[in-house]
Amino acid sequence: MTIAIDAARLLARLKELGATGRDEAGRLCRIAASDADRAGRNLLCGWLRQAGLRIEIDRIGNIYGIWEPDGVSGNPMVMGSHIDTVIDAGIYDGCYGVLSGLAVIEAMQQAGLRPSRPLTVVAFTNEEGVRYAPDMMGSLVAAGGLATDDALAIVGTDGTTLGAELHRIGYAGSREPGFLKPHAYVELHVEQGPILEAEGQPIGAVENLQGISWQKVTIGGMANHAGTTPMVMRRDAGVAAAQTLAFLDRLARDTQGAVATVGTIRFEPNAINVIPSSAIFTVDLRNPDEERLKGQEVALDTFLNGLRSEGFEVTTERLARFQPVTFAPEIVAAIEASAAERQLVCRRMTSGAGHDAQMIVRIAPAAMIFVPSKGGISHNPAEYTADADLIAGANVLLDVARKFSR
Amino acid sequence: MTIAIDAARLLARLKELGATGRDEAGRLCRIAASDADRAGRNLLCGWLRQAGLRIEIDRIGNIYGIWEPDGVSGNPMVMGSHIDTVIDAGIYDGCYGVLSGLAVIEAMQQAGLRPSRPLTVVAFTNEEGVRYAPDMMGSLVAAGGLATDDALAIVGTDGTTLGAELHRIGYAGSREPGFLKPHAYVELHVEQGPILEAEGQPIGAVENLQGISWQKVTIGGMANHAGTTPMVMRRDAGVAAAQTLAFLDRLARDTQGAVATVGTIRFEPNAINVIPSSAIFTVDLRNPDEERLKGQEVALDTFLNGLRSEGFEVTTERLARFQPVTFAPEIVAAIEASAAERQLVCRRMTSGAGHDAQMIVRIAPAAMIFVPSKGGISHNPAEYTADADLIAGANVLLDVARKFSR
Numbered sequence: 051m052t053i054a055i056d057a058a059r060l061l062a063r064l065k066e067l068g069a070t071g072r073d074e075a076g077r078l079c080r081i082a083a084s085d086a087d088r089a090g091r092n093l094l095c096g097w098l099r100q101a102g103l104r105i106e107i108d109r110i111g112n113i114y115g116i117w118e119p120d121g122v123s124g125n126p127m128v129m130g131s132h133i134d135t136v137i138d139a140g141i142y143d144g145c146y147g148v149l150s151g152l153a154v155i156e157a158m159q160q161a162g163l164r165p166s167r168p169l170t171v172v173a174f175t176n177e178e179g180v181r182y183a184p185d186m187m188g189s190l191v192a193a194g195g196l197a198t199d200d201a202l203a204i205v206g207t208d209g210t211t212l213g214a215e216l217h218r219i220g221y222a223g224s225r226e227p228g229f230l231k232p233h234a235y236v237e238l239h240v241e242q243g244p245i246l247e248a249e250g251q252p253i254g255a256v257e258n259l260q261g262i263s264w265q266k267v268t269i270g271g272m273a274n275h276a277g278t279t280p281m282v283m284r285r286d287a288g289v290a291a292a293q294t295l296a297f298l299d300r301l302a303r304d305t306q307g308a309v310a311t312v313g314t315i316r317f318e319p320n321a322i323n324v325i326p327s328s329a330i331f332t333v334d335l336r337n338p339d340e341e342r343l344k345g346q347e348v349a350l351d352t353f354l355n356g357l358r359s360e361g362f363e364v365t366t367e368r369l370a371r372f373q374p375v376t377f378a379p380e381i382v383a384a385i386e387a388s389a390a391e392r393q394l395v396c397r398r399m400t401s402g403a404g405h406d407a408q409m410i411v412r413i414a415p416a417a418m419i420f421v422p423s424k425g426g427i428s429h430n431p432a433e434y435t436a437d438a439d440l441i442a443g444a445n446v447l448l449d450v451a452r453k454f455s456r
Numbered sequence: 457m458t459i460a461i462d463a464a465r466l467l468a469r470l471k472e473l474g475a476t477g478r479d480e481a482g483r484l485c486r487i488a489a490s491d492a493d494r495a496g497r498n499l500l501c502g503w504l505r506q507a508g509l510r511i512e513i514d515r516i517g518n519i520y521g522i523w524e525p526d527g528v529s530g531n532p533m534v535m536g537s538h539i540d541t542v543i544d545a546g547i548y549d550g551c552y553g554v555l556s557g558l559a560v561i562e563a564m565q566q567a568g569l570r571p572s573r574p575l576t577v578v579a580f581t582n583e584e585g586v587r588y589a590p591d592m593m594g595s596l597v598a599a600g601g602l603a604t605d606d607a608l609a610i611v612g613t614d615g616t617t618l619g620a621e622l623h624r625i626g627y628a629g630s631r632e633p634g635f636l637k638p639h640a641y642v643e644l645h646v647e648q649g650p651i652l653e654a655e656g657q658p659i660g661a662v663e664n665l666q667g668i669s670w671q672k673v674t675i676g677g678m679a680n681h682a683g684t685t686p687m688v689m690r691r692d693a694g695v696a697a698a699q700t701l702a703f704l705d706r707l708a709r710d711t712q713g714a715v716a717t718v719g720t721i722r723f724e725p726n727a728i729n730v731i732p733s734s735a736i737f738t739v740d741l742r743n744p745d746e747e748r749l750k751g752q753e754v755a756l757d758t759f760l761n762g763l764r765s766e767g768f769e770v771t772t773e774r775l776a777r778f779q780p781v782t783f784a785p786e787i788v789a790a791i792e793a794s795a796a797e798r799q800l801v802c803r804r805m806t807s808g809a810g811h812d813a814q815m816i817v818r819i820a821p822a823a824m825i826f827v828p829s830k831g832g833i834s835h836n837p838a839e840y841t842a843d844a845d846l847i848a849g850a851n852v853l854l855d856v857a858r859k860f861s862r
Contacts, residue, residue, distance in 0.1 A: 274832055278809050283651075315722075426684060427680075
């Protein structure tokens with residue numbers, strides 16, 4: 051029997067949560083463990099209670115809403131994401147996955163279905179990492195990747211500690227993170243990229259998540275007068291940096307699955323008539339295949355060695371490195387099967403961004419469902435997914451949750 | 457008869473002037489019309505008086521020291537440069553030419569020579585343009601290229617006007633700029649570039665001065681998530697800028713006489729994981745040949761049109777444009793002849809930087825003599841020219857001044 055989530059209620063809740071925690075300028079800013087985050091958490095917990103769920107909060111502030119019908123036990127089927135936001139956010143990122151998880155449980159309750167294991171919806175703390183680094187913190191702690199007390203002691207950009215702020219807003223729970231071990235975890239999320247929209251596909255079955263390599267590169271050349279220094283006598287750090295950027299772009303276009311981005315750059319002394327003595331820029335390389343990602347890194351190193359042999363001083367600093375994540379094939383297959391049944395075109399795809407699912411996959415089978423993001427835009431008030439796509443994605447989540455809680 | 461300047465006195469005065477007008481941090485900062493500039497001017501005027509010269513100051517603050525022996529008249533042979541400096545300057549830029557001009561007159565007086573026309577040494581106001589734009593202002597006004605009252609009304613970076621500040625420091629003179637028409641003008645200057653040092657040549661006979669084209673280029677692309685946007689769907693303004701830089705570098709290497717510099721760059725939003733939505737950079741193109749300089753500009757335009765056809769929004773803003781200047785061949789030949797007589801290796805060369813001589817050449821035959829700059833460094837406390845080179849250059853100036861005042 052095919053059932054469906056309550057579409058009108060899901061859309062209304064998305065709007066209501068999206069209206070909660072805005073600043074004086076009207077910007078959505080539910081930064082982790084802020085007053086605005088508290089307002090969003092309070093709203094969510096009210097809905098969880100309305101659905102008759104048992105609410106559990108762990109010491110890192112992750113909120114679990116558990117549906118455990120009488121006589122049902124075992125590791126729960128878990129759905130979720132996060133409700134904290136960036137500064138001036140859109141209303142879908144994270145919230146859509148949490149509210150859809152709740153909608154799935156409600157739809158199963160409404161249909162009188164009795165699962166053979168509990169179902170749980172979770173909102174992880176501080177996925178965005180705006181105030182407290184690293185991001186995806188709540189799921190990382192829940193998966194055992196970061197000690198709870200270490201995470202609570204992290205000092206934020208405003209000098210506060212996460213632990214004190216969670217306590218202040220009333221969401222420092224008592225359960226030990228990791229107390230709940232998922233039987234499976236499925237995260238429904240807006241794509242935050244342009245692929246589904248561009249290809250006209252409403253559902254993405256996310257089979258893996260890119261590896262990420264972040265570096266800071268500093269190229270040292272020689273400052274000199276822009277008018278009096280002949281080309282052959284220059285060691286122009288800006289030109290060397292430009293050649294590196296152009297190289298990385300070509301390399302990514304020629305490497306399967308690769309993307310490469312130089313998002314920040316700075317020249318010194320940064321004067322119109324002085325040849326740059328140094329150029330400092332960041333490199334963001336991603337690939338779902340670890341060997342290919344390593345290949346991109348090696349190719350960059352080789353290119354930089356070429357600059358060194360031309361007399362440039364080049365230093366690199368590693369800022370972040372995550373290996374690619376492979377999601378559970380049986381969940382990915384279930385997503386595809388649901389989409390097929392519901393006559394929704396579906397594609398297997400890679401997540402370019404980081405998500406809580408990449409942490410939870412360390413302790414349980416996990417995968418993600420994507421729905422289209424208009425123009426690929428996210429972390430921006432212009433973030434938008436059409437209602438029909440939101441509803442379709444939530445119904446696929448419902449099918450997958452039913453399957454893994456049977 | 458070969459005579460020589462008083463080397464020890466020239467070197468001592470360079471040091472003394474270089475010690476005048478330093479800030480609390482010890483940096484040489486004789487910014488135009490500042491208290492420090494007044495201190496330098498006072499020192500210079502004392503030396504001019506000691507040499508028995510008549511001091512004339514025009515309304516833009518240019519200081520003329522005139523040696524007009526009884527019965528000698530006509531347009532003077534003029535030597536000079538400037539004594540204002542950049543912030544944290546070296547001691548040679550400009551001052552060397554002014555003090556050498558004085559040394560030439562003193563040497564001729566000492567040798568009992570009687571010129572057939574007056575000799576004059578001039579220190580032009582605000583050559584550097586640090587506080588009041590444009591640079592080379594005193595010589596520009598003297599050459600009739602900018603109305604005196606307009607120049608005096610110019611508001612500086614600190615909100616002052618040049619006229620008020622010249623009045624305050626006591627150097628708002630009464631003579632009308634242009635009152636003195638040179639018979640010929642010769643400016644001795646440190647090269648501020650690496651060529652003479654690199655080629656082991658002590659004297660440069662400067663036959664022309666590069667044309668300069670300054671533009672600001674803004675490339676607009678599309679900001680997007682660095683992880684989720686496939687390469688083929690990107691419009692990365694940073695990569696487009698990098699390709700432009702690399703192109704300009706190749707073009708300059710392939711174009712006779714050309715140099716090209718991108719000294720400043722900025723990405724927006726300048727975040728490590730966001731594809732740049734825009735890149736803003738400056739372009740400094742120079743060539744001693746106007747047609748070739750135009751060719752560089754056209755090639756840049758064509759390249760930018762290519763980016764436009766790829767979907768980028770490209771705008772350019774002209775910041776400055778000066779045509780190349782050709783100096784007087786008879787003075788250049790006289791410089792070469794003097795160097796040959798003194799057994800100094802000499803090369804004809806192009807000035808890459810702007811100098812007062814390029815303004816004065818509008819109203820009189822003019823040329824320049826260069827001496828080596830260690831490492832090509834200028835506008836920097838590390839600016840350095842060996843004493844022997846300073847002395848050699850001043851003696852060549854002496855020969856040329858004698859020839860054109862005969």
